[in-house]
Amino acid sequence: DDGDGSGGDSGEGLVVGFAQVGAESAWRTANSDSVQAAAEADDRIDELKFVDAQQEQEKQIEAIRNFITQQVDVIVLAPVVETGWTDVLGEAETAGIPVVLADRGIEAADEDLYVTRLGSDFVEEGRKAGSWTVETFGGGETTRILELEGTVGSAPANDRKTGFYEVLDGEGLDYELVDSQSGDFTAEGGKSVMETFISTHGLEEVDLLYAHNDEMGLGAIQAIEEAGFEPGTDVQIIIVDGSKAGFEAGVDGKVNYIVECNPVFGDQLMDVVVQVEAGEELEKFTPVEEGVFGPDDFEDELPNRQF
Amino acid sequence: MSTTTLTERSDRSTLFDGLGRYIPIAATIGLLIAMYAGGLANYSNFDNPQLIADLFIGNAALLIIAVGMTFVILSGGIDLSVGSMMAFSTMALAWMTVELGLPAEIAVPVVLVFGTGSGMFTGAVIHYFKVQPFIATLAGLFLYRGLTLQISDRDVSIREIEFFSWGMDRVEFGNVREGGFSLPHISFIAFAVVIIAFIVLHYTRFGRSVYAVGGSEQSALLMGLPTARTKVGVYAVSGFCAALGGVVAAYATRSANPLAGVGLELDAIAAVVIGGTLLTGGSGFVLGTVAGVMVMGMISTIIAFQGNLNSWWARIAVGVLLLAFILLQRFLGRSGEKRKT
Amino acid sequence: MSDEPIVQMAGITKDFTGVRALESVDFTLRPGEIHAIMGENGAGKSTLIKVLTGVHAPDAGRILLDGEPVRFHSPGQAQAAGISTVYQEVNLTDNLSVAENLFAGREPRLGPFINFRAMRRKASALLDQIGIDLNVAAPLSSYSIAMQQLVAIARAVDFEAKVLILDEPTSSLDRDEVEVLMRVMRKLAGDGVAMVFISHFLDQVYEVCDRMTVLRNGKLVGDWDTDALPENELIGHMLGREVETLEAIEHRPDRWPPGDAAPLVSAEGLGRRGSIAPFDLDVREGEVVGLAGLLGSGRTETARLIAGADRHDSGSLSLDGSKLRGHNPRTAAARGIGFCPENRKTEGLVPDLSVAENIVLAMQAARGWARTIPPARRDKLVAEFIAKLDIRPADPHLPVKNLSGGNQQKVLLARWMLLQPRLLILDEPTRGIDVGAKADIQRLVNELSDDGMAVMFISAELDEVTRLSDRIAVLRDREMIDILGAESEMTTERIVDTIVAKGGEQ
Amino acid sequence: MNSYLKRLFWPLAVLVALLIVNIAVTGFDFIVPSVHDGRLGGAFVNILRGAVPLLLISLGMTIVIATKGIDLSVGAVYAIGAAIACQWILDRDQSALDTVFTAVVLALVVAAVIGAWNGTMVAYFGVQPIVATLILMIAGRGIAQLITGGQIPSVSDDTPFVELGRGAIATVPVPIVIGLVVFFGLVLLTRTTALGMLLESVGGNPEASRLAGIRSKGITILAYLICGACAGLAGIIGSANLGSADANNGGLWIELDAILAVVIGGTALLGGRFFLLGTAIGVAIIGTLEDTIINVGLSSQWQFTAKAIVVFIVAILQSPEFRAWLLKPFRSGSAAEPTAPEPKPEEKAVAK
């Protein structure tokens, strides 16, 4: 079971199948670009088969089956959801094709169906945001928080929420969640939900806005400005992702804290893919390097931003 | 009395009138074959028989739902709630078996009965209160999605439930490695649904009333056909199929995803229409729907084999393929049709 | 004939929004009798039938069937209770085959499954009985309205019902078919079936009916034995006034010296494959050209080619001697050719639009969307034509779908008369129109042609064609076989002879 | 006219009910506009402002639906309009007025051309409207992403372009002004000319319209063209409001909301009569509903359910059959019908 099969393609490099979630955000397209560019540049990789599943698990499963039929060497999967992969990954295993997870993870019970996962830890991102909140507001009076959630039901939304409150509750911060609504991870959603927040609750009493991603945060900042408040001052703002636009807002003093979620891990992924194909032993989880940035770091970090 | 034949009758057209309605589906199948041949010529491993089998694995739920949709569209209606209903059914199954600890043997019938019942309710609202189908079922689209999210806003695993492991057990046709193929049980569920639907539509009174109502509801009523029963019936069938699609989805992934099947109703409608069924009702075939689903699957297979399209080129490619398909179908259909206006 | 009534309707009242269609109407039907319901367009005949058979619920009144009070909630229930009906507009589903239409809802079955073979066999046998020969497996849509009407009748007759209702079954039928239908009706009456017959053809009514109930403006005028009510009295009851009978409109001999003027429109070798063989035909200003032929002989096709509704694939058409290019309904209208199609429901009216909008539609189309007809002028024109054609109710804002069949036909006529075309093509304009209105329309055709308008007139009633036409083109088998012009030739007998003779030649 | 007002009654009633709920929860501030930076604000004004893109699309959709069509591609055209405008400005002198002008015109023209293409597919190729527009619904977002290269182009806050979304004319927010202009423009276009009647005629009976000499193909194309242009304009306003264009999520599923608004407003999907004012009310209902959910304090999970319930209520209230059914017990209770002798016959009819 060496996977060389009738690999089909003439070259000796690897054929990799990549089942991407979709193109739902700038983060995601930056991620796709990074992986595609890395594969292109890498001599060890002969071809990258890229499929965009438009956020549907059914389409991803279909894509994996097609990869199996094509007898690719390695399958990279960025799962839309955590559960439901048992059968199709089992099929890949039977066909002798190793699977690498990129970005999101899958349920623990299926751990032996993939070799390793390379990606971010959304719960950890939530925790990072939580820690800064505790640090910044701890000890004072009740911290009043507004939250802009991601798409209802999506893993990053759920995990970033979980990690955040885990720390807040764990550290015993005295806080009140004024309101929490989904802004669908979009600027449009962030802005309109924020407008409603402002007209319903006002901003005078609110201390912190926690936005699950950049775009919603940026949308909300506009709403805050249009209502005559100063984002970053009248209300402190945490955003997750760390796109260029997010950092620019940070430089302008409109954002107070950025938790990075790094999409640019194409090169790292190619290394992992090659290792996996060679049968090397790997840790189950290979974290992507990700930082956190406060007001002092924004200026310096901005030039390094790739998306 | 047959001595006088009162009307003049030319012998022309009798043959054609019989065959004319098969043209769209013939065109669909022809184009499907052409697409397959194109794939064969361009991609290695495209000749693997499993590739065709896979069309019926990944699209088993879609096929079932599209069959239900065929009933509704043939009757001149439309059902937008099927995607949400499917997600809701899967989620409800997960909730009943995992949270409530009900045996799956009970949960599955409950879900199917609920799907059928809510379809009947929708149908009754449409028929008796004359609410437009598009709107009544759009309310369903929102409602079932909302209920699904209220059960759980994250995916739920049901792998521990023994019952759901049956669905993906495979039946092998020849050795897969030596050019055979295998199909899981869920594909057979889908085939069974297609066959039953075919028989019901073509060989039962209910099926023929569906066509009659789709042709002209007013006339069907005046002919004394049970239009109320028919209209309520088609939505019940569609609700049942959507719920069954949910059960199949539960089998296929052994998990429930609250955002599953978003936009699935449009895929189903597209499959039905590509299969030659007219949205105005009264004309079409359930076997055309099978071809339609295969076309949708074949398009994504080709894109996966092509493999070098980024997200946007992939979308554009799907659009262009659909366009080519529909225009060719129109063109072939027309040149053959040449019927009286 | 037993005297115990099988159907009794008493005090039936039915309101539609804004219109009182029936007001306290009584109606009695006895077994074995053929009972005519007479009245003008919009008198409420069809509504009475629909109330009886469960299409509409009455607002007041009671219905007894066999002495038992009944209230049907759908035509299906009425059918199940032994009342079989052919409604006015052909109500079959034309996407299904002829056989399926004949047996819809009562298909022969094997177990739960329909036995198509048996169904087709029975269908052929049934059609054979009333003397028509169709491909029962072909979709109904491939046959003309007249054929569809026959199929609808066959379906209703086959129910072996206690009560058979025929609402204008003969409106598009030829004499021979009507003959057969009447034979069937008499036979059924002999078997004790009670029948309701609605028709605007008085001769037919007098030929088969035993009794008549007359309605006027939704109210009962009375009922009479046919023998006791002479035709002019009947008309008086229907219209509520005395009118000159139709016979007053005589054929005007040699009004138009043939071959005198230059042709206005002339077709040379005009034809379309599969629809009508190439033909030559001239129409001169002020001339009425009739088209005669049996069902499916190609009259409609001839008209459609000249009107530009279908594209011709051979020959040419010229207007005032110059060849027409790009002939379609729009350019035809612009060039002064108006076309009233035979199927007003599918080809004529826009059901949701108001009477006024339907009337001005063609005129507006000719002006383009940007140039509206000034409202004042429009209202005046509409009012004028509503009065001229006596469209009832005379409310221009009513959706046209709420009008009775005959009044809808008048709306369609008004649409084209408004345009004052040079050639007006009327395909079955008098179908389903009451005696009074029919006389009006015939008089109108005469008037128009006197004013110099050319008219092409198609009707299933040969009398009508001969009476109005200056020349008659006779069709058979989708071919124009002769054009009769001399005064001596303008008789029904001559037309029939022509058709038969040419048939024999082949 | 009377029946026209009757049609609007139930949608208006639902709208008023929603407003009352909001006022009850958040006080009169909800409805009373306030002024910020020389621009009207306040909850309700914000709702209206935010609903303008939906309004524009729904108006265009109304016209397409009048021809018995439907346009699923409006969401994608919205994204394309937004993408073209933002990308064009981004690559040029952002503060120049003529850049902005060109960007807007370009986006509108492309959107109109896409609409015309849809119309051509329907009118000339005889493709069913749902299918014809489904193609662009899928491919259109790809085209929008192609334009933006998968990024989310953000224009600077200084460009006059953003005034289209955020500015004010005499304190009235620009989007509301645009919405009103388009609304009255379309009303005038369809009701003072014969266009409205011809659209209804083509939608009500295409064959009869053709035989009456109407250029039904041209009219159909025009309807889709207007709809496309409206969707493009909606995209421009939406992206101007945000200062960025999200090709993937901009206007996502807005077609469903638009169709909903049209139908709530009393226009039937079967073509024929259309009601632009009704559509506007439908849009106001949908816009207010989303805020109501937040104001009442329901979580995001409730969004769909609440929407379903309101849609259901509006739809069913509009049904005369339903109202008759509701009133039935009261009527027969108060006075016995003259046609009372009933119980037996039903059994009889069914028994046979």
Ligand SMILES: Nc1ncnc2c1ncn2[C@@H]1O[C@H](COP(=O)(O)OP(=O)(O)OP(=O)(O)O)[C@@H](O)[C@H]1O
């Ligand atoms: N569905 C309806 N809605 C509103 N008004 C209607 C409806 N059906 C019929 N009417 C009105 O009721 C009256 C009676 O119509 P009906 O069809 O019974 O006339 P009719 O006697 O059959 O005439 P015709 O000889 O033209 O068929 C007419 O004024 C007509 O406009």
Ligand SMILES: Nc1ncnc2c1ncn2[C@@H]1O[C@H](COP(=O)(O)OP(=O)(O)OP(=O)(O)O)[C@@H](O)[C@H]1O
């Ligand atoms: N006996 C028949 N057998 C087969 N097709 C028929 C028959 N009679 C009519 N048709 C079809 O019906 C259609 C209509 O016929 P057409 O309109 O030419 O008849 P017509 O002479 O205008 O008669 P009328 O106007 O009285 O119906 C034709 O396309 C023809 O195919």
Ligand SMILES: [Mg+2]
């Ligand atoms: Mg009538």
Ligand SMILES: [Mg+2]
């Ligand atoms: Mg004819």
